Amino acid sequence: MIDCVENRLLTSRRGLLLGGASFAAWAYLPKFARAADGRDPRLVVVILRGALDGLATVAPIGDPDYAGLHGSIALAADGAHPALMLDGFFALHPSMPEFTRMYRAQHAAVIHAVATPYRDRSHFDGQDVLESGYAGPGRVQSGWLNRALEALPRGERVSSGLAVGPTTPLVLRGTAPTVGWAPVALPQADDDTAMRLVDLYRHRDPALASALSQGLQLEKAASGDDMKPKPGNAVAQMRQVARGAAKLMAADDGPRIAALAFDGWDTHANEGGPVGRLAFLLGGLDGALLEFESGLGDRWRDTVVVVATEFGRTARINGTDGTDHGTGTIALLAGGAVKGGRVISDWPGLKPANLYEGRDLKPTTDLRSVIKGVLQGQFGLSDQVLAQAVFPDSAAARPMKGLVA
């Protein structure tokens, strides 16, 4: 559909903007800490919109049917751009050296043959299920990450999630407060005008009052010397977005939970193998993970980054050296809090009879189990809360144990 969507986020050259205490300040966001062990956990959710080809990213090179199905774009352990072997069976795309390093340091893991409960092939419904946390698509205006925030104890705990980008992704929408930030370049409205407008909204349009106040509070925390515009492409932009978000989250009083989305993974044609279009995007993702690691500094130790996508792609390449909409794919975990160095998979095999509808990698792991495992490991949410409030009617998808160190 869209070859390499240009990222619309622009970078900031603003200085500190809301210097004073004009608003309920950013600094008042409650600090989040786990009293029991002194950890200060952080969670980043990265959504890859367009449906990532999991078989091209973490390739089951040991599966005898893989090379034939993925044809001209299949990864191989040898050749000019060898895939990086993770174990004797799975190999990682060569454009992800940082993730490989994290994996070898046991700070990254792969979950393979994973899917949400959604079994059709519409991006928009697939993203709706991925982000809403409901078993099926519908016009639900709240996301699982927001409901997880809602379920956290108040007080010392985090009260606000960070949405990165000009619009809030569904996963973070809901009744729990969220704040938004996108790197931009515009001269700024002055505090007095902003206050008058917030006051007008409070009287006439509370929803706008809340949105605007949140938008205003975030600006100063993200800006800084290292956010100057730099030449670059989609890859550089992914890194810049991650860098800004990491900077916000690294602050003592910053948000602990963030969600961001990268577009452009819908590789219908000329997907490329070890090099090419998908490789380019994966390089950007890899760079974004590195930015989170370096930007969070000491906080990386308590961080989990979850990378997920709405579904996978067909196991067999199509007639235009790409892949069409499929089912099973991968999820990635990265961060110092991840009990990594593993590919977790109940591998279904790629024989024709084992493919879902004869086309796709058959999902054997419910993505909700993975996310529940992370939420439980990081924030101590109970099975019951996860099965009823965060992912409604999902008791059958038990939280995966032992994902977080």
Add this chain to the structure above:
Amino acid sequence: MARDSQAALVALNRFGFGARGGASGDLINAASDPRGFVKAELARSYGVLLEAPGLQSTPQLGQAAFAYQDQVKQAREAAKAATQSEAPAPQPSAEPKPDKPLRRNLSLNTMMTEIAGRLAGAKPADNAMKPDSMQPNAAAPPAAKPSPQPLNVIQKTFRAEALARLQRAMMVDCGFTERLVVFWSNHFCISASKGELARMWAGAFEREAIRPHVLGHFADMLKAVEQHPAMLFFLDNQQSLGPDSRAGQNRKRGLNENLAREIMELHTLGVGGGYTQDDVTSLARIITGWTFAGRKGQIGAPGSFAFNANAHQPGPQLLLGKTYEATGLAQGEAALADIARHPSTANFIATKFVRHFVADDPPPALVARLRNVFVKTDGDLKALATALVDSDEAWKAPLTKMRSPYDFLVATGRLLARVPEDPGSYLSNLNLLGQPLWTPAGPNGFPDTAAAWAAPEGMKLRLDIASQMGARLGPNIDPLDLLEFAAADAASVETRKTIERAESRQQALALLLMSPELQRR
């Protein structure tokens, strides 16, 4: 006749692009006959078409793009050769040299460039999405900026198309038909970020495939859209080959389902509209060979729609329970004609239409009524629009929809009675606010709910833009006069007081532009 300012607000904002300022009298006219004011535009079908000097047809634009690409290639090769012989490389110049310096385009005395303070430094906004073409800050003196690159033919075309659309939106009375154009263009969206051809064709696609049918029949629009080179390029159908076609057998390439899937999911039946994966594959086969002629023109004039029989999957196909005989191009046209009349299509379109104009959660009775109109009139889109305006729901529903960034910027320009001479700052601001012109993130188009557009970051950016407009233009306007043009006695007491009590005209203008009366529709 009694004046009804509240109904005028609905007429102008829910259905149109907002009242124009100055001597337009829009609000008074709308208040005296709100429904008539909206419907007047439906009676002028020809008024939907957009023809402006210099705007070219898709084949002409395709050929210009091909020529430009050839020149770039030649220049690159010449540069390579010149590196060896130390001679300067010729620059590509697909366009004849302009009689004035190109910078004139970038320093026009338009409201928006003044506002953004990006006078000479404004780079083409279609590049502004890339960080290496960042808009400089207002504070930076123009002299400090690197001199802008001359625009290439693709950038020029994009900007000319954008300008024509913006100028039309500024000048129409109510703007209902232009809003319909935007609705349908977003429904059948392409993305200019797909590549040079998509950027070149984005405006022509709307002029050629959308506008002629906005007050015509859905089936005709559907056919025009799916046969337009821009759509065939955007959703990869020009690459799709029938596996058993001559080309498919020779070239070892094959089917691409992208366009077929989106036709059914996004353009007609809607997801859950009763089709299966087999139907997707089947429609993909049916429309193999739908392509456009390339630069060599082997199957037609370069850049024009073409049916390539060599790429077309032979044989009959079963689609949605009906068999379509092997009739070449006609096979797909017959299939599209049936899909256009499918009950799911009527339902999908009616729902989306009501959601756009009335409420995020569309009133079911109104959806049902419009669906019936769609079915009974064989998809007559003028009848659909008329039924909407005739409904009570459309006038009574509370104004809870949020203006999209495009609607907000156009409404602002109208109220301030400014017709842009250069689209640059509009394009930049659309990028900033997350709605880059003709460039949605996916083939489902831009979102259409308040939740998407009333996000914290979006609101803060709107305020920044409004504040800059206030700073530049505030000194010359009377904010209370402007409030009369925008809402008159439909303005809330609080809004009126907020504007009256502002400490400067500049601030008052920013607050007015950001008031609920201007943001909600």
